[in-house]
Each structure stands twice: as C-alpha cells, then as structure tokens.
Amino acid sequence: MTGLFLPVTDDSDGRATGNEQMSAGTELRKVLSQHLTPFIADLEELVFRHGYLRVFAATVATLGSVGLLGEVLGMEWLRTTFASIAGGLFVIASAISFAGTHKLRTQAQHSEELLHRYADALASRTRKPIAVQEWMQEVTIEDNGDAFCRRVLVLHEANDNIPRYLSVNLVYYGTTPMTERARRLVQCKAFHAGIEDIDQKTRANATSIWSTSANGKPKLDIYIHLGTIVQEGDVVTVEWTWPKYSVDLMSGTEPESFDVMFRKEISKFEHRVIFRNVKRDSAFVVRNQGAQGLRRLRQGKDVIVEFSAANPKMSQYMGFIADYSPDS
Known part of the structure; x- marks a missing residue:
C-alpha cells in the first residue's frame, strides 16, 4: 500500500521528482489564478460601482445578520464560518478600494504634471503670450x-489658432500642515x-497640481485651457x-x-x-x-x-x- 503514495521517479538522478513538484506548483498557481482573478475583478468592479462606504455597510450588515442567525439557531460553526468569509471579503474590498483609488490619483497627478510641463515649454514658443x-x-x-x-x-x-491657457495659483500661508486629505477637500x-x-x-x-511657493508654502496651481480663440x-x-x-x-x-x-x-x-x-x-x-x-x-x-x-x-x-x- 505504501508504494501507491510514492511519486514516480527517474532511477538515474531523481530529477523527475523536482519537475513533478514544480509542475504541481505551476498547476496550482494556474488554477488559483483562473478562479481568483475573476473573483477579485468582480470585487473591484463592485467597489468601483457602489463605492467603498456601501460595500463596507453591506459587509457589516452581513456580519451582523450571520452573527444573529448563529445566536438564534445556536450554530457556532455557521457564525464562525460565515463571519470569517465576510471578514475576508471586507479586507479584500478595502485593499482593492485603497489600491484602486491611490492608483487613479497617482495616474491623474502624473498626467497633469506632464501636461503642465509641456504647456509651460510651449508657451515660450508662441508668438504672443496671452x-x-x-x-x-x-x-x-x-x-x-x-x-x-x-x-x-x-x-x-x-x-492666432494657437492653443491658449491661463495659469493662476493660490498660496496657503497657515502653519497647520496640509495633509493629503486636506488637499483633496480643496475645490x-x-x-x-x-x-x-x-x-x-x-x-x-x-x-491643477500642488507645488511649493518661493517661501516654501503649499501652492495650488491651476491651468485653464481656453482653446485657440x-x-x-x-x-x-x-x-x-x-x-x-x-x-x-x-x-x-x-x-x-x-x-x-x-x-x-x-x-x-x-x-x-x-x-x-x-x-x-x-x-x-x-x-x-x-x-x-x-x-x-x-x-x-x-x-x-x-x-x-x-x-x-x-x-x-x-x-x-x-x-x-x-x-x-
């Protein structure tokens, strides 16, 4: 009976065992990728469509309902199992929400920095600055x-049919530090x-883009794109x-x-x-x-x-x- 559990090996150098293990690991990763990737994508779409707060509220409601049902029926396994699943979904949704939002902000900031850099460079080449x-x-x-x-x-x-823009700014002179959240509140x-x-x-x-003024204060630069006329x-x-x-x-x-x-x-x-x-x-x-x-x-x-x-x-x-x- 023991022989049934032995892996098939090559009698010469035993390399087939390592290959089989690597193949099994590859297959396992492939299976997990095939099943988890669509699941994560669905969760990401859910958070994107309904927002983090709604997903959070739904998860809390699910946790509460499962806990109450487990108490009423006296089913400890039900309460533990479903609470663990709901908690895991909450953690995944939170991570997706944070990562997705951070990624979008980073992309937008990079695009605006690029746009403003080119706008400033092209402005010096126009025949008549606005x-x-x-x-x-x-x-x-x-x-x-x-x-x-x-x-x-x-x-x-x-x-003169040249795309025109106007740059303005507003400087913050307070001593309270401008956190990322405080900057996002500025409209x-x-x-x-x-x-x-x-x-x-x-x-x-x-x-818009945040920068620093000559005296080291936070400054919000606004680029207004006016078109060619x-x-x-x-x-x-x-x-x-x-x-x-x-x-x-x-x-x-x-x-x-x-x-x-x-x-x-x-x-x-x-x-x-x-x-x-x-x-x-x-x-x-x-x-x-x-x-x-x-x-x-x-x-x-x-x-x-x-x-x-x-x-x-x-x-x-x-x-x-x-x-x-x-x-x-």
Whole structure:
C-alpha cells in the first residue's frame, strides 16, 4: 500500500521528482489564478460601482445578520464560518478600494504634471503670450477659517489658432500642515465668458497640481485651457473653496499675510478680503505691506480690507498682514 503514495521517479538522478513538484506548483498557481482573478475583478468592479462606504455597510450588515442567525439557531460553526468569509471579503474590498483609488490619483497627478510641463515649454514658443487687462479678486473668510475666493480676469485678444491657457495659483500661508486629505477637500472651478455675454459663462477645462511657493508654502496651481480663440475682453472666473484656509488667523493662533505678486504686465488690479463676524474692531489689526490705496471698512459684523493699483510693478509683493485676537 505504501508504494501507491510514492511519486514516480527517474532511477538515474531523481530529477523527475523536482519537475513533478514544480509542475504541481505551476498547476496550482494556474488554477488559483483562473478562479481568483475573476473573483477579485468582480470585487473591484463592485467597489468601483457602489463605492467603498456601501460595500463596507453591506459587509457589516452581513456580519451582523450571520452573527444573529448563529445566536438564534445556536450554530457556532455557521457564525464562525460565515463571519470569517465576510471578514475576508471586507479586507479584500478595502485593499482593492485603497489600491484602486491611490492608483487613479497617482495616474491623474502624473498626467497633469506632464501636461503642465509641456504647456509651460510651449508657451515660450508662441508668438504672443496671452495678456491680462484687469485682475480682480475677492476672498471671503468665515469665522471658522473656511475661505471662498473668486478671481476675475479680463483678457486681451489672442486669435492666432494657437492653443491658449491661463495659469493662476493660490498660496496657503497657515502653519497647520496640509495633509493629503486636506488637499483633496480643496475645490476649484473655472469659467469662461465673452465680453458681450458675461452672465452666460461656461465651464472651462482646467487641471491643477500642488507645488511649493518661493517661501516654501503649499501652492495650488491651476491651468485653464481656453482653446485657440480668445477674444478681446473675454472674462475668465476662477473660484476656490478652501476649508480651514485661515483657521490660524480666525482662531487667534497667529497673524496671516494677504498679498499678490504679478510676473506679467497688468493694466490694473483690485484685491478685496472680507472677514466675517469680527467681534470687535480693536481685536482686528491690519498692517500694510507695500499695498497702494489700502482701505479698511466696517460693514455690519464684517471687516473689509481692500487695495488696488494701476500698472503694478512686476515681481513685487503687495498686500497686508492681518492679526485677530477674538478672545482679547
């Protein structure tokens, strides 16, 4: 009987045993691949279609139902078996969700970096870089530090059948580190309108990438793709929604800078910042940092700080520093 369990071997050197073992391992991997790959693919599709939270909720519901059924029927094996299976499915679905999301983010970031690099290189070869007539920005800071920024740019004509883009950015000056999750919460939209129908603005194609400013602060760069036709007086509007952008300032932790700096010629600009629900004027201090025509206004519970200039100097920071002590 023992001989029935002996492997078939070559009498000369025994190499057939190793080959048989390797063949068995190969066959096993092939079988597992054939059966597990479609299963994993189905799970990945499930997570993609329904989302991680729904898959998580369904798994928790399954675990609870199986556990309850096992308690009622007194079937320990049922509770243990199905709970183990459901737990395994949950772990697999979680891994798929995380890996898939991370992969998509990495691919998108790589594509945008590539696109922006080529856009910057091609911009130097165009006959006439796109120019901005007017630059207007309004930033609203809520009392919890959330910020909403709207920037309006009036453009000069650029009709030479060359694809045009406009790059803008917003810098974060807070001390609280910008985590990956905090960056994902920042939303940005861009719109394009003609001078004759400013109210009929359409969404513009835009891509974004995180970088670092000259002073080491996190910066969100936006590239707005305008196509081959830009008419005189076209208006581009960019809107940011940035949670906790000024939380350090509004909580009284530390002052914050609000400034602008232009690297291209601009006919005129206006900058306006609205601070919501400032308790007392004496608790809010504004110090000028090279801004022309700096004005501070009180409107109800809000403090408004604005400045503007015509033909501002390039590569020169202009703005102010705000300091708020809500509990003083």
